[in-house]
Amino acid sequence: MGAVHGVLDLIYWVLGVAAFAMSAFALIHAIRTPARAFAIAGKQTKQLWLIILAFATLFSFSAAVQFITSIGLLSIISVIAAGVYLADVRPAVKEIGKGGNSGPYGPW
Template sequence: MYAIGFFDLLFQVFHLAIFVVSLYALIEAARTPAPAFPAMDKQTKGLWVGLLSASTLVSLAAVAGMFVFLTILALAVSLIFLIDVRPAVRQIGRSGSDGPYGPW
């Protein structure tokens, strides 16, 4: 009988967390209007959706035990989008009458 060790379980949780982050970033990229990317001097929506799709697939495969060595790359792509690109492209379409908690 194979007993799952503590570190095996820890790595499974780590890979699952990377999958969730990648999936969230993919959904956010798909929801963002395409003209917002070049307007904020970022790469195109198609490139980001493609990169994040690949990241999501790689991280899902890592949960299943394959391509484990690529999960750091998948996490890096997702975090670059969430930390750099997403805040910039979310500024497009906001009006000047928005308060700190949304429109008045």
């Protein structure tokens, strides 16, 4: 029975590290994105996304260092928040930055 708990602890740790990496990547992208890109894309403000992703990174970090011993509700919410940012907001604000130096046949 002890080996099963060891395997489950390892799985929880791997999931926590993956959640932390995803949340941290989303937070870093949100920090580097200009605030006007959020407004132009019609998304929530940059400040709101920074707050959401900062809490998501904090909760996923606590799962990664196993402060929370199992996958809790806050860890799941942090993965959902980072996933929404990466799937919906990031592509929308990424398109805003494109189109600066393009010629008639594409970028140059």
